[in-house]
Amino acid sequence: MKAFKYLLFATIFPLVLISCRGEKFENQPVHPNMNMDQQNRFEQQEENKFFADNRAMRHPVEGTIARGKLKQDKQYYQGINKDSSFVEEIQVDVTKSFIYRGKERYEVFCTPCHGISGDGNGIIMANNYGFVPAPSLHIDRLRNQSDGYIYSVITNGIRNMPAYNHQISVKDRWAIVAYVRALQRSQNVPEEEVRENYDVDIASIKESHKQKLAKAEAKKESKSGGGEVSIERGKSIASANACESCHSTDGSRLVGPTWKNLYGNERALENGETVVADEEYLRESIVEPGAKIAKGFPPSMVPYDHLSDSKINSLIAYIKSLSDNSE
Ligand code: HEC
Ligand code: HEC
Structure with missing residues (x-):
């Protein structure tokens, strides 16, 4: 029993010593292993008399580019050719897992506005939040655009749509393009092809679609507030x-x-x-x-x-x- 008490003491006491870093206290906290936690350095925007302009933050030396920032491959990074036209095709090998990555990223970043199936019925349309509606990705104009164009919309934004180049990595943007293509295909399969390849009852799908539209119409009327x-x-x-x-x-x-x-x-x-x-x-x-x-x-x-x-x-x-x- 005594041994147990010592053991308790031996474990708890050192814990007390090394814990509680960063609390407000007059003295320096006990910080036995310094690693490189405290060292001389300049904070952002701090003054530095060493330089003539007194700024600690320096511009990169002229004519130099930091490692990994060259991005010479315009087709990959910007989705455009040498003549500034959009590249026709995705600049990455498209595999099944790549498309799934795109699906996952699409659902994180695009569904709020463009909707889970890309029809423009995202959550922003639900309650008059006051957003500009996003277009359906299934209209002919967007189906016929090149892959580079879709990539560029994600990268740079367009008119009322913000840019996503800071949130989404280059590769993930291409993955999203791949998934947008998959979505577009999913909504535009010709009837014969569906009939030939899939075991589905097209008549009943059409019927339930009709019912859905009618229901939406009724909801619209009842929500319209007295007319x-x-x-x-x-x-x-x-x-x-x-x-x-x-x-x-x-x-x-x-x-x-x-x-x-x-x-x-x-x-x-x-x-x-x-x-x-x-x-x-x-x-x-x-x-x-x-x-x-x-x-x-x-x-x-x-x-x-x-x-x-x-x-x-x-x-x-x-x-x-x-x-x-x-x-
Ligand atoms: C905050 C809402 C919002 C999000 C999130 C969003 N979009 Fe958009 N998107 C819009 C709006 C609004 C437009 C129409 C802009 C306009 O025409 O002014 C648009 C337009 C587009 C267009 C059509 C451009 C054209 O030529 O008219 C594409 C393609 C597109 N978005 C793809 C995406 C993809 C892919 C994502 C996810 C990475 C995404 N959007 C995320 C709101 C959004
Ligand atoms: C994303 C931007 C955008 C939003 C949001 C938008 N419009 Fe438009 N609208 C346009 C553009 C661009 C045109 C011109 C191209 C065309 O004729 O389709 C236009 C054309 C029109 C025209 C014809 C104008 C003319 O001079 O011939 C009318 C009317 C109109 N919009 C009404 C509306 C109403 C009402 C709303 C809101 C319920 C709305 N728009 C929301 C972009 C927008």
């Missing part, structure tokens, strides 16, 4: 849906055209035609923006067909009110 149509409501819907990240109301140009004096005036389209921006045009621009693209603007607006009729009518009333032509 009132007014300029005031349009204004608050516009801000709840982040329309103003891309559209100004004062005539200035953002990602999209300004709403000032849009209604009732002529609008030149990308395909060379001209239309008058009447209510019908406004409605179509909101629920199916790809149908007519305003001249000189990117085809980047996402369809807002999830909004109820009264919401869309309120938005139209609001946009009308910003025009000198509004009756």
